[in-house]
Amino acid sequence: MNLKIVIAVVVIVAALIFGAMSFVESNVEYTDFARAETVAKKVQVKGVWMKEKEASFDASKSQFTFIMKDDNAKEATVVLEGAKPNNFDIATSIVAKGRYHDGAFHATEILTKCPSKYNGDSTAVKKSL
Amino acid sequence: MVGAVIVKLAFAASLFSVLCYAAHYRNYAPRFQVIGRYLYFLAAAGIVGAAGVHIEHIVTHQFQYYYVWNHSSTDLPLSLLVSTSYAGQEGSFMLWAFYTGILGIFLSRYAMKRNYESELMMVFGSIFSFLLLMLIVKDPFAMVWDVFPNELIHAGALPANGAFLWIDQAKGLWGQVPVEGKGLNPLLQNYWMVIHPQILFIGFTSMSVPFSYAAAGMLKRDYVSWIRAAAPWTIFGAMILGTGIIMGGYWAYETLGWGGFWGWDPVENSSLVPWLVCVASVHTMLSQRRSGAFIKTNFVLSMLCFIMVLYATFLTRSGVLGDTSVHSFVDAGMWVYWMLFAVIVAYAAFGFGLFFTRWKEMPVVPVEHSFFSREFALFLGASALVCISVFVAIGTSAPLITGITQGKPSAVDPSFYVTTTLPLGIFIAILMGAGQLLWWKRSNAKEVLNGLLLPFVLAALLTIAAIVIGAHHLPMIIFILASSFALFANIIIGFKIMKGNPKLAGGSLAHVGIALMFLGFVSSAKYDEKQTLSLEEGRKVTSMGYTMTYVGYHAAERGRFAFTVEVEGNGRSFIVEPVMFQAEDMGLMRSPDVKNLITKDFYLAPVSLESPEESNEREITLHVNETADAGGEKVTYRGYEFSQSAETGNRVAANIDVLRDGKVIRVQVLMLNKRGQLQFIPAVIPGTAVSLAIKSVNPNKTDESKATLSLTVRTPPDPGAPKKRDVLIVEATIKPFINLVWLGTFAMIGGFLITIFRRYQETKK
Structure with missing residues (x-):
């Protein structure tokens, strides 16, 4: 019986350590471009798209390239693996997830924060009268 | 107005129904049970009526209701108008309450016949009451001018045309009714919206049945036989919630364009967690009925099914996930946040409080620990399922956890889920295959190994075939081997059982389904080919x-x-x-x-x-008073004017002089910056097809002569060039092989249906 309890405890502890390690490893840290340049890990950076600067989609590589300014006003070129995301044009802020290397932030995913349909509704309600 | 009154009355009826049932449980007169029953029916009729009123508002476009204005519009077809009734936060609570109310009617009849009514319905009724209370807080019948009093409430002269309603006729106050709504989110304008949320909420509702039965069993001091009555409902919940989850995945795959059927998104995860717990409890319930063991485990798992539904609701509805999900979760407000939080604490405290006060009374039956017993395999399988649900729950809660530990909420990468669940998935697949070959209590090791041989050989052949056509990652190959072993073992056993008594083949069929789905997951998600x-x-x-x-x-x-x-x-x-x-x-x-x-x-x-582009674009940069050629025209930059107003925001107007036929024409190009939204307004040089627009304004504070303006010059295309x-x-x-996933889903549902039928018949014995 004791042996069984020992085995059970070992299995549970091993599972917990395994889970905790995977969690820490895959937790995508929130940071800025300055720090993103120094770490090799996948990070996420919040900021805004510099709409007035050049942005382009390279169909042959399926890469969308644009300039983004983080919350500390540092600008960086972001290369997204994929097309321009939905809602990108109207997003008030964006979050890019990826790694910084070779002079650009290579994003695998971009989340867009849109002006909520539920805020600033007073203009919407005026429109619908 | 009518709807809100009905909801309040239904809430009162439901609350009194719980009190009456509780009174009967506390040995007051039997008539309390009858009163409780009728009050419950009244409350259920109330929610049906309120839902009817709600749908009527939407279908008849009554935009004086905030919900209707916020989610509907006149251009939607009838099916989508009806689905609009649950597109918003308030409406989805209403759908949940609606199905809970209806399910409770069947449940009370079922429990009455099994002498469980008062105990069960006081717990179940309290859940129904909570949902009705949610509808009072998040009122789907709120008027639009409650939200926009400044814009819509007027006094004095009535409008000559346009709809209005009196708010206070004595004071001359009236509310203006919008003529059009904001419309349904285009992502939801789809036939899946008609069916998927309904299935999912029936699933959520079903999860409250195992909880109610577990609590009722403890209240009644019945630690064993409640399982028999609860089992068909628990299996029903597993079937319907599982169907809802897969349906959501198919919706995401087929219409929303997520590229796959599973994205480990918080919304998906939050229904997966209670489902995994529910499936685990289906297995431990089965085990308890056979051997009497797992009494405490069953109480815990049955209660967790519902508590996990509440937790999932909290995560996805309260706004705690914030920016970290692709779904934009509306911040529901402090009331909803604290109510959802309080209700988790309340049900956990009630359930587990009861559990620990009854702890010493519960009989203890040791679990059979022989490796060659089906009971032990079920125990391991249930543990693995719970373990996966814990990993998924932790991963989904990452924004909550990191928000506390790091101060900034951040999500985990989807790879977290794959890393943690793959080994457990392999383990489960092995158990699904081996478990079918094991007998209850103790099996003969040699006999078992003989039985394993054929499915193992077939699985090895299938795996070799998979490697030949392209599978090459070692963990995936092991997963394929384990899954196909589970597949063949269950097919072989399933056929044997089918020849004897088809009613007993439900388990094998459901396992065949899961094994097929596992194989489909690997082939379609890991070995897909993609090209832009x-x-x-x-x-x-x-x-x-x-x-x-x-x-x-x-x-x-x-x-x-x-x-x-x-x-x-x-x-x-x-x-x-x-x-x-x-x-x-x-x-x-x-x-x-x-x-x-x-x-x-x-x-x-x-x-x-x-x-x-059908035009040619060129960029020129000018200093003040500098002249350049723009599409054949001589243009001179004369500086810019800056102005600010609430109406237009920041406005930059650059003055350009064009020299044409000896005359100077002044054109203005504009750049507006309204709350960070930049807008460029071009100008066409009169008498030409050349247009100018600001590209950027670059002032220089120290030396004004170095300040420049960049312009985009557009000229018509060269007529000789070939049309692009x-x-x-x-x-x-x-x-x-993505069809394996759908085929597996049907097999799983079929297996569940057979099992529900069998377990339901058994409750009648």
């Missing part, structure tokens, strides 16, 4: 063995555009038509098209349509 292609109109492009030709687009329903692509390959030709459209609030929306080719899916997701064609950019994906 530029399809120039009329030109053939060959990739991944298919020749694609974009032939043009045509208008589809409700302002959408379908892009026709002809595909040829493997001796077949077919047409796919992905859809794109511009949604008012949401930018460009894209929807893929899928062609099912039996052994694979051809999946084409649109990216964008690039129309070649549109280019459709698409993402083409081949998803091998």
Whole structure:
């Protein structure tokens, strides 16, 4: 019986350590471009798209390239693996997830924060009268 | 107004019903049970009536109600109008309450026949009361001017035309009724919206039954036989919630264009967690009925099914996940946040409080720990399921955890879920196969190993075939081997059982389904092929063995555009038509098209349509008073004017002088910056086709002569150049054997149905 309890405890502890390690490893840290340049890990950076600067989609590589300014006003070129995301044009802020290397932030995913349909509704309600 | 009153009355009836049932439980007169029952029926009738009123408001476009204005519009067809009733937060609580109310009627009849009514219905009724209370807090019947008093409440003269309603006729106050609503989110304008949420909420509702039965069992001091009555409902919950989850996945895959059926998104995860717990409890319930063990485990798991539903609701509805999900979760407000939080604490405290006070009374039956017993396999399987649910729950809660530990909420990468669940998935697959070959209590090791031989050989052959056609990652190969072992073991056993008594084959069939799904997951998600292609109109492009030709687009329903692509390959030709459209609030929306080719899916997701510029663009940069050539015109930069107002925001107007036929013409190009939204307003040089627009204004504070203006100059195209064609950019994906997932789903549902029937019949004995 004791042996069984020992085995059970070992299995549970091993599972917990395994889970905790995977969690820490895959937790995508929130940071800025300055720090993103120094770490090799996948990070996420919040900021805004510099709409007035050049942005382009390279169909042959399926890469969308644009300039983004983080919350500390540092600008960086972001290369997204994929097309321009939905809602990108109207997003008030964006979050890019990826790694910084070779002079650009290579994003695998971009989340867009849109002006909520539920805020600033007073203009919407005026429109619908 | 009527609706809100009905909801309040239903809440009161439901609350008194709980009190009456509790009074009967506390040995007051038997008539309390009868009163409680009728009060419950009254409350259930109330929610049906309130839902009817709510739907009527939407169908008849009564935009004086905030919910109707906020989620509906006059251009929606009837089916979508009805689904609008649960598109918003308030409406989805109403759908949940609606199905809870109706399920409770069946449940009370069922429990009455099994002498469980008062105990069960006081717990279940309290859950129904909570949902009705939610509807009082998040009122779907709120008036639109409660939300916008400044814009819509007027006093004095009535409008000559336009709808209005009196608010206070004595004071002359009236509210203006909007003539149009904001409309339904375009992502939800789809037939899946009609069916998927209904199934999912019936699933959520079903999860409260095992909880109620567990609590009722403890209240009644019945630690054993409650399982018999609760089992069919628990299996029903597992079936219906499982169906809802897969359906959501199919919706995401087929219409929303997520590229796959599972994205480990918080919304998906939050229904997966209670489902895993529920499936685990189905197994431990089975075990308890056979051997008497797992008494405490069953109480805990049955209660967790519902507590996890509450936790999932909290995570996805309270706004705690914030920016970290692709779903934009509306911040529901402090009331909803604290109510959901309080209700988790309340039910956990009630359930586990009861559990620990009854702890010493519960009989203890030791678990059979022989490795060659089915009971032990079930124990391991249930543990693995719970373990997966814990990992998924932790991963989904990451924003909550990191918000506390790091101060900034951040999500985990989807790879977290794959890393943690894959080993457990392999383990479960092995148990699914081996468990079917084991007998209750103790099996003969030699006999078992003999039984394992045939399925193992078949699985090895299938795995070799998979390696030949392309599987190459070691963990995936092991997963394929384990899953196909589970598949063949269950097919072999299933046939043997089927020959004897088909009613007993439910378990095997459900396991065959799960094994097929596992194989489908690997083939379609791990070994898919994806290419981004530029399809120039009329030109053939060959990739991944298919020749694609974009032939043009045509208008589809409700302002959408379908892009026709002809595909040829493997001796077949077919047409796919992905859809794109511009949604008012949401930018460009894209929807893929899928062609099912039996052994694979051809999946084409649109990216964008690039129309070649029919004009030439050039950029020029000017200092103040500098002159340059712009499309053959002499233009001089004369500085800019800056102004600020609430109406236009920051406004920069650059003055340009054009010298034409000896005369100077002044044109102004504008740049507006309203709350960070930049807008450039170009100007056309009169008498020409040349247009100018600001590219950027670069002031220089120290030396004004160095300040510059960059202009974009557009000139008409060169008439001699060949006309360029549109280019459709698409993402083409081949998803091998994805049909295994759907086939497996049907097998799983079939297996569940057979088992429900069997367990239901047993409760009558």
